Amino acid sequence: MNQEQKFLPRHDLDRLLQQLKEESYNCLGPVVRDGAIQYLPITDSSDLPAGVELDQVPAAYQLEFTDGDRLFNWSNGPQALKPLLFRPRENIWQVQRDSSGNLAFSQADESVEPTAVIGVRACDLAALELQDRHFLVPGAEDPHYKKRRDSLLLIGVDCSQPSDTCFCVSTGDGPDLRSGFDLAMTELEDGFVLRAGTKRGQKILDALNLSAATETQLQQVAIQSEQATARQRRLLPDAGVQKLLLQRPEHPHWQNVAERCTACGSCTSVCPTCFCFSEHSETNLDASVSQQVREWSSCFIPNHSNSHGHPVRADIASRYRQWLTHKLAGWQEQFGRSGCVGCGRCISWCPVGIDITQEVNKLVEDTG
Amino acid sequence: MNGDINLPREAVITERIQDSQDTFTMRLSVSGVDRFSFLPGQFNMLYLYGVGEVPISIVPDGDSHNSFDHTIRVVGRVTNGLGELQPGARVGIRGPFGRSWPIDMAKGRDLLLVTGGLGNAPLVGVMEHLVKQRDEFGHVDLLHGVKQDAELIWHDRYQKWATLPNTRVLLTADNPSPDWSGSQGTVVDLFSQLSITPQNTTAMLCGPEVMMLAAIERLRGMGVVDSNIWVSLERNMQCGMGKCGHCQMGPKFVCKDGPVFCLSEISGYFGKKGI
Numbered sequence: 245m246n247q248e249q250k251f252l253p254r255h256d257l258d259r260l261l262q263q264l265k266e267e268s269y270n271c272l273g274p275v276v277r278d279g280a281i282q283y284l285p286i287t288d289s290s291d292l293p294a295g296v297e298l299d300q301v302p303a304a305y306q307l308e309f310t311d312g313d314r315l316f317n318w319s320n321g322p323q324a325l326k327p328l329l330f331r332p333r334e335n336i337w338q339v340q341r342d343s344s345g346n347l348a349f350s351q352a353d354e355s356v357e358p359t360a361v362i363g364v365r366a367c368d369l370a371a372l373e374l375q376d377r378h379f380l381v382p383g384a385e386d387p388h389y390k391k392r393r394d395s396l397l398l399i400g401v402d403c404s405q406p407s408d409t410c411f412c413v414s415t416g417d418g419p420d421l422r423s424g425f426d427l428a429m430t431e432l433e434d435g436f437v438l439r440a441g442t443k444r445g446q447k448i449l450d451a452l453n454l455s456a457a458t459e460t461q462l463q464q465v466a467i468q469s470e471q472a473t474a475r476q477r478r479l480l481p482d483a484g485v486q487k488l489l490l491q492r493p494e495h496p497h498w499q500n501v502a503e504r505c506t507a508c509g510s511c512t513s514v515c516p517t518c519f520c521f522s523e524h525s526e527t528n529l530d531a532s533v534s535q536q537v538r539e540w541s542s543c544f545i546p547n548h549s550n551s552h553g554h555p556v557r558a559d560i561a562s563r564y565r566q567w568l569t570h571k572l573a574g575w576q577e578q579f580g581r582s583g584c585v586g587c588g589r590c591i592s593w594c595p596v597g598i599d600i601t602q603e604v605n606k607l608v609e610d611t612g
Numbered sequence: 613m614n615g616d617i618n619l620p621r622e623a624v625i626t627e628r629i630q631d632s633q634d635t636f637t638m639r640l641s642v643s644g645v646d647r648f649s650f651l652p653g654q655f656n657m658l659y660l661y662g663v664g665e666v667p668i669s670i671v672p673d674g675d676s677h678n679s680f681d682h683t684i685r686v687v688g689r690v691t692n693g694l695g696e697l698q699p700g701a702r703v704g705i706r707g708p709f710g711r712s713w714p715i716d717m718a719k720g721r722d723l724l725l726v727t728g729g730l731g732n733a734p735l736v737g738v739m740e741h742l743v744k745q746r747d748e749f750g751h752v753d754l755l756h757g758v759k760q761d762a763e764l765i766w767h768d769r770y771q772k773w774a775t776l777p778n779t780r781v782l783l784t785a786d787n788p789s790p791d792w793s794g795s796q797g798t799v800v801d802l803f804s805q806l807s808i809t810p811q812n813t814t815a816m817l818c819g820p821e822v823m824m825l826a827a828i829e830r831l832r833g834m835g836v837v838d839s840n841i842w843v844s845l846e847r848n849m850q851c852g853m854g855k856c857g858h859c860q861m862g863p864k865f866v867c868k869d870g871p872v873f874c875l876s877e878i879s880g881y882f883g884k885k886g887i
Binding site (some may be wrong): 337339341345346347349350351379384386387519521522524531536541543549551552556557561565573577 | 616617622659661662663664702703846847848850851860861863880884
């Protein structure tokens with residue numbers, strides 16, 4: 245194991261980025277824009293958020309700029325990998341109508357280039373695996389998602405600074421990278437300990453021709469992991485939560501949440517596993533071509549559940565119940581595990597600071 | 613099928629039938645295809661050019677391999693537009709989707725089919741199977757209810773089914789006209805005319821949820837267990853493949869896991885407000 249872990253000095257990080265470019269990857273990495281960390285195109289390591297730290301609490305996300313050297317000393321941005329694969333809005337097919345009224349349907353064109361994403365977190369990868377289970381169901385693969393998924397090279401970073409809102413330890417998904425990465429990095433003060441997760445990752449690692457990580461460096465990795473784990477204090481109940489939530493649709497706490505929830509849908513747009521979408525047609529002016537557009541939807545939108553012109557879930561209590569029960573219970577039956585990866589985004593980005601861990605604990609503890 | 617599961621196929625309207633004031637049937641065949649196979653109870657997503665898609669149950673067109681019917685009530689933007697289309701016009705089709713009625717499981721048993729309004733459409737395939745394989749089943753009761761007798765469609769079909777051996781067809785209208793020959797009242801009121809053997813009966817229900825819930829209550833009271841009661845549900849189905857998330861009821865995707873469910877699979881959710 246030891247000889248497989250290599251050390252990349254901090255001043256050599258651009259060698260990794262250069263290697264990715266030589267292998268024809270477009271590079272995306274964490275960049276500060278609009279007051280938040282976002283995965284955006286980068287040219288070299290100077291684009292990365294050096295010294296940036298992050299304070300996330302319910303209803304607040306605040307970057308702090310220090311003079312430190314670390315590039316990955318923050319937990320996460322508002323979006324995981326979801327928008328790179330399951331686009332917020334995209335054309336999925338088009339249909340041409342000729343003068344005789346014949347219809348010719350064709351897949352929407354899209355060129356996809358190999359893309360490497362640097363700085364991916366354990367929670368992002370756990371969420372990606374769940375999105376894969378949904379969009380890549382054997383026999384019903386979504387071709388748009390699949391094309392982009394196949395183009396991705398994922399370079400993860402062990403999370404050293406979980407936020408107050410993080411609870412990936414509780415869901416079993418972090419803070420260290422577990423699986424799903426091509427290459428994993430642990431950032432230390434003077435550089436990065438690297439390990440490969442796939443042959444593609446190994447190839448890049450081999451090309452860098454690095455020396456093995458020292459025992460001291462590996463000890464630092466272990467200590468950092470322990471400290472990151474110990475920082476997390478939020479807990480999501482695990483055992484039995486599925487059954488309890490399904491059995492308690494009438495629990496008074498649903499109404500209690502509904503009195504605070506504005507049904508804005510922020511939680512569903514930042515949630516890395518939420519997959520609901522709506523489709524609509526957009527036709528050109530001479531009505532010769534119509535595009536079928538797929539856009540993210542949210543179970544908090546009143547007409548999300550419309551049937552015969554009326555919503556099945558007419559009030560906020562039933563919509564919040566749908567979101568939470570689906571996330572923690574429905575997912576179990578549909579995909580074999582909970583749909584929550586403990587990233588905490590729904591807590592920070594909720595304008596009124598509704599905390600999924602606290603609400604679930606109330607719903608499970610009280611007998612109602 | 614082509615490689616892209618999202619992509620509709622072109623279908624041509626070969627015939628248009630006005631079934632009642634607000635209900636019509638379009639007979640369709642998929643362009644360039646010799647055979648369109650589906651099972652009773654499955655549905656298609658039917659696309660109106662430039663407007664959108666709606667889920668519509670598939671009704672068989674006799675023994676035809678590549679022709680099928682969609683019987684549609686005009687209720688919204690898409691169905692209104694579809695109603696304007698005449699023979700020769702083109703639409704898009706994705707499907708067939710969903711789980712079918714449990715015909716194989718019901719073999720050797722008595723059948724009780726209970727439908728309301730246009731809920732009879734998903735069960736035409738079951739009745740047409742009976743026409744061909746009547747001896748596979750025991751006694752059959754077919755109950756159907758409409759609000760007004762003018763809403764009753766498919767008189768010919770009901771007459772034909774009523775002539776099948778050991779088969780009873782009961783029709784009712786809430787507000788019938790003087791020349792109505794069926795019963796008066798709801799379809800659930802017809803249950804008083806039944807004499808079923810509960811343990812040997814498989815019930816298949818399709819219609820408004822309130823109707824199905826009332827029928828379930830009566831069936832349970834008669835001793836029919838949930839595992840012998842099947843329902844076909846309607847929800848907001850946009851993709852048809854369990855992807856878009858809109859049709860969920862509890863942990864079920866109605867479009868993919870249903871629309872036909874055994875009541876014992878969904879008794880914890882079905883009929884509960886807001887689930």
